Amino acid sequence: MVKIDVDTCVGCGGCIDLCPATAICLVNDRSCIDVDLCLECLTCVKVCPVKAPQVV
Ligand code: SF4
Ligand code: SF4
DSSP, rough: EEEEEEETTTOOOOOHHTTTTOEEEEETTTEETTTTTTOOOHHHHHTTTTTTEOOO
């Protein structure tokens, strides 16, 4: 499962634009993944500049 570390996310939105499942949205300027939609492709993990998305 992929989760966003909200203390690390800076809300740049880069992962949202690239998620193939449109599983990520911003909540209070931080990314939030809908685990029911996530395909676990790990694109967000690779593209995030601050490594906020993490496999848990
Ligand atoms: S792992 Fe892939 S499908 Fe899941 S939230 Fe990240 S980019 Fe979207
Ligand atoms: S790419 Fe990283 S810093 Fe930017 S919104 Fe996504 S998780 Fe947050």
